[in-house]
Amino acid sequence: MARLNLPIADYVRTYGPHVSDAPVHGWAHKPPVEKLVKTHCCFCGMQCGIQLQVAQNQVVGFEPWEEFPFNEGRLCPKGVKRYMQTHHPDRLTKPLIRTTGGFREASWDEALDLVVAKVREIQAKLGQDAFAMMSGVSLSNEKSYLVGKFARLALKTANLDYNGRFCMVSAGAGNKKAFGIDRAANSWADLPEAELILIAGSNVSECFPTLTHYIWQARDRGARLIVVDPRVTPIGRTADLHLAVRPGTDSALNQAILHELIARGWVNEAFVRERCTGWDELVASVATCTPAWAETITGVPAEQICRAAKMWGEAKTSFLLHARGVEQHTKGVDNVLSLINLVLATGRIGRKGCGYGTITGQGNGQGGREHGHKCDQLPGNRDIENPVHRAHICQVWGITDEELPHKGKTAVELFEDMHEGKIGGFLNICCNPMVSHPDMNYARAALERLPFLCVIDFFMSETARYADVVLPGSLHEEEEGTSTTAEGRVVRIRAAVSPPGEARTDTWILLALARRLGRADKFTYADNQEIFAELRRASAGGTADYAGITWERCEQEMGVFWPCPTEGHPGTPRLFEDQRSYHPDGKFHLHTTAYRLSAEPPDAEYPIYLTSGRSVFHYLSGTQTRRIKFLVDKAPGPLCEMHPQFAAQLGLVDRQLVTVETRRGALTVPLAVVETIRPDTVFVPYHWPEALAANQLTVRALDPVSKMPEFKVAACRVRAARPDEAAQARTLFAELRLEAPAP
Ligand SMILES: Nc1nc2c(c(=O)[nH]1)N[C@H]1C(S)=C(S)[C@@H](COP(=O)(O)OP(=O)(O)OC[C@H]3O[C@@H](n4cnc5c(=O)[nH]c(N)nc54)[C@H](O)[C@@H]3O)O[C@H]1N2
Ligand SMILES: Nc1nc2c(c(=O)[nH]1)N[C@H]1C(S)=C(S)[C@@H](COP(=O)(O)OP(=O)(O)OC[C@H]3O[C@@H](n4cnc5c(=O)[nH]c(N)nc54)[C@H](O)[C@@H]3O)O[C@H]1N2
Ligand code: SF4
Ligand SMILES: [Mo]
Secondary structure (H helix, E strand, C coil), X not given: CCCCCCCHHHHXXXXXXXXXXXXXXXXXXXCCCCEEEEEECXXXXXXXXXXXXXECCEEEEEEECCCCCCCCCXXXXXXXXXXXXXXXXXXXXXXXXXXXXXXXXXXXXXXXXXXXXXXXXXXXXXXHHHEEEEECCCCCHHHHHHHHHHHHHHHCCCCEEEHHHHCCHHHHHHHHHHHCCCCCCCCHHHHHHCCEEEEECCCHHHHCHHXXXXXXXXXXXXXXXXXXXXXXXXXXXXXXXXXCCCCCCHHHHHHHHHHHHXXXXXXXXXXXXXXXXXXXXXXHHCCCCCHHHHHHHHCCCHHHHHHHHHHXXXXXCCEEEECHHHHCCCCHHHHHHHHHHHHHHCCCCCECCXXXXXXXXXXXXXXXXXXXXXXXXXXXXXECCCHHHHHHHHHHHCCCHHHCCCCCCCHHHXXXXXXXXXXXXXXXXXXXXXXXXXXXXHHHXXXXXCCEXXXXXXXXXXXXXXXXXXXXXXXHHHCCEEEECCCCEEEEECCCCCCCCCCCCHHHHHHHHHHHCCCHHHCCCCCHHHHHHHHHHHHCCCCCCCCCCCHHHHHHCCCEECCCCCCCCCCCCCCCXXXXXXXXXXXXXXXXXXXXXXXXXCCCCCCEEEEEECCCCCCCCCCCHHHEHHHHHHCCCCCEEECHHHHHXXXXXXXXXXXXXXXXXXXXXXXXXXXXXXXXXXXEECCCCHHHCHHHCCCXXXXXXXXXXXXXXXEEEEEECCHHHHHHHHHHHHHCCCCCCCC
């Protein structure tokens, strides 16, 4: 069945994205503000505090929340404009059911009954696990927990995974291996105390703008900065040392830095012998990893590697930060472990100014990876295959072990199973794979083949266009709950308004479905606070222990850091203060890594490294930010970044339309000639859909441990767009109502 049975232009006409700049939709003047609601930004993992202005059940603006300790009122461009989504004209306000020519509006009863009938039909035909679910971590802790329980007990499927699989799982797997716990080791308050900051694979200034302030504070006190990135990002421009690593080669770089630390005696011998396991094996594993060896792999001059080792080796205090640049690889877990080895080799952890943090990306990327909506996980960051962990959750949920499904498939594997017809039904909440999934044309084919798709979203996302049923859900500011910031701080999310029209809260929708699926007995919550109370019990005794955290404490204390096992416990801003890990042996585990090639290294046919990531003005799949005029004006569409030397070699000029090709697809976009990128690498942001999607190009290859896709390396070639490609691109820009590139 051709599921996208309306031309894109018709979808856009009906459901958007429409770019809106009205401060308050439908009103000529902003009405007087009735109340201010203290909550947090819906976007990135910083979860900046913000006060929303409310009038007549609409969010009409914002004010800074200067008392909130992390951001003290500061916000980035997305945070400033996020309030414009609430009453955006594109909001979905009625359930929709697919017809032969698009969608028709339906009642909630009809739509929910249809979903439940399809669940039953598909499971009867293909088995319980043939109905899968995918979720996202823009959802609060309460909703994340609810999704995990809903999939296992109401859908009765093992196949639940989440969009953190595209985002955080390599860091999570590395953290668990090294530390036995998956959380940034310090609160951001430790950053200004550090005398050396190492940032590997993170565009901090564009992706976590308010965190930059903490780096400036450290710099004001004399801290030095090393940045590792194939691009000279805004934070990279300010670094003392910028290592322009070749994409996909970080573990070799880190091995060579470790080799130097050992060779020069810059190792904390007492710490590695007494507090760590695996030191001797690690030393042996880097014996031949000299800076000269690493230079040939990484393209970073040996002399710079030695300087980095000297800076790291001689520092008294230090903070390591890393993000997706090192994690979204088929060796993402190895990259993370090789960085953590540098922290452990010098024993600089668990003390003031000494620490480590993977910078969590999504709003609730931290909490969302603890409460059991990963295919291998139960609440409290428990292991779904561990009998003791299963027993605890069975007791909290009042079920037998037989009733609790086992490990399911990971996100990309779910799409592979849809492609092969093993999965017949799919419920998708808070994820937009038709922009964000690697090798998007493959994902599209999977959805086209899929017998039944239901999407819960507040906008008609590019994935919802393929759905049989679209259920209008709720925004961040429309439900009470909590979220856990990138530093492990559990903060309170307040409902400012109720969902518009017939849209319902996500919780209402999941509970209504659970009831119709015959599991009313397990979903009896009167409100979201009752869900949190159960989450606390379910997490108790797990590594991600929330037992002592209450909504009241989150408000009064401006957030509580987990682990927090009892209500009398102060919370844990800094982990490992007793120099013990969360492994049963209390030791920090060092792991050897062996450098290997990326899944698709450049070759004669596709000689260029393609990497992808973000722009400061858009968020993820862009569903939310491509509708806000200020942000669209600032960044109307994707550009392909290329070094002038390389552009000259190819005879290409700035803003010319070029076609970037890989073995999977082609993308025609304007060229941005910039000196801030390695000459062998091009970069494309991925926030745009359809023929403008970077993910048409990316490779569907996974890290063997974390199953994270390799978004950061593919082999490509670039040439001037042919006249037909250029014409098509201009039409598409026009259809998507983006500013078309000059002819
Ligand atoms: N404005 C904005 N902010 C966001 C988001 C957004 O969409 N927009 N999304 C949020 C989310 S969910 C996430 S996950 C974070 C992502 O935050 P980041 O990880 O900081 O952002 P990315 O742009 O994905 O990639 C970071 C950098 O990795 C570099 N890089 C590419 N390949 C390599 C490599 O092999 N090695 C190294 N060392 N670096 C490499 C890229 O050049 C890029 O500058 O941002 C969060 N914040
Ligand atoms: N090429 C390339 N691809 C990438 C990346 C990259 O660097 N390069 N990065 C990857 C990363 S790090 C990430 S995190 C993923 C993100 O990929 P996605 O998860 O697909 O991104 P989102 O835009 O957050 O999609 C969320 C969808 O859910 C909706 N939504 C948001 N909040 C809520 C809510 O509270 N309730 C409901 N019901 N719906 C909600 C939004 O409208 C949107 O349609 O993309 C990945 N894809
Ligand atoms: S830094 Fe992140 S949380 Fe803060 S305002 Fe910007 S997008 Fe929102
Ligand atoms: Mo992410």
